[in-house]
Amino acid sequence: MKEKNFIITISSIFILIFIIGLWISSIYNHLVELNENIKTQWGQVENVYQRRADLIPNLINTVKGSANFEKNTLTQIIEARTKATSIHTNTNNLNQNQINKFQKVQENLNDSVSRFLLIVENYPNLSSTKNFYELQNQLEGTENRINIERNRFNDHVNYFNTYRNQFPKIIIANFFDKFQEKGYFQSKIESRKSPVVDFSK
Template structure:
């Protein structure tokens, strides 16, 4: 009977070790998925605000229809992409970011165009929505950073011993992260000449 004590203890330790490692992996993966859901929530908030902004702008009868249509189409494209962060590839995340950037760009053009419409620019509802959108952009950046932090914890967990053994055994894979836009590492050129450059002969 005694000869089974040591093997039983070893087996019990291995089982406990496996359960502990697996639960740890599940925990950090769940944290990363929760962080992603907050990213999606921030983007959804922006989408909802843009929808309300579009309705407000549509009230201006002579507003440029092309600019408005571009925002509506970009919004529809941005909301059509869904992602499972545990299975997403860097390419899929880049595509997601591309359509979100497209929406942000069309929205920027809309806001620039609004400058030509004094009554619309002074509309209290429009001003409030614009302010909320600015706050939402900041929230998106914060949630994206938090997602990257959560993914960093998860990725370190699945690559370190002994978790790496069970990560491979149970199919825990790396998660993609948000990256800076292409060219973001370059400082913008600032020209203070304002068109007053001297002509060169």
């Protein structure tokens, strides 16, 4: 009788360990899936920012032909673009600090582009050319795409953070560095205003 009870107890313990193991692996696998979704979406964010960076040399080349255009403005936008394209973010460490660094550099480029376009308005012959008009439209479309991809990224981050911070999942998530909380894109750093490029004028 004692031997039978011992076997039942040992069997119950093994079954319980097996069930807990399945439950932990299920949570782990779901965290992996959500984490990979964030990395994929981060790739989309980087793609649209790269598209904007790729349009800028074309804008600059269109303007360079104007002999009396402010050279200082061109230098500033080139420097801002260089900084924006040189920043590399580790996709395994997309914490709030990393996202803020990336966002701040991109906002500096956005501000330089906005100032550049405002100055170009003082050159009606230049701003009315077909090439410049088409580039403005492409840049405007890219800015819209950036906002869409950032919002999608934030949605993925929100789902991941909500899932990983629920008890008892947070205990499992805290055992793995790659499952640390992810950072969000925020409204414009410091001023809390969304970046705006206005081509309507």
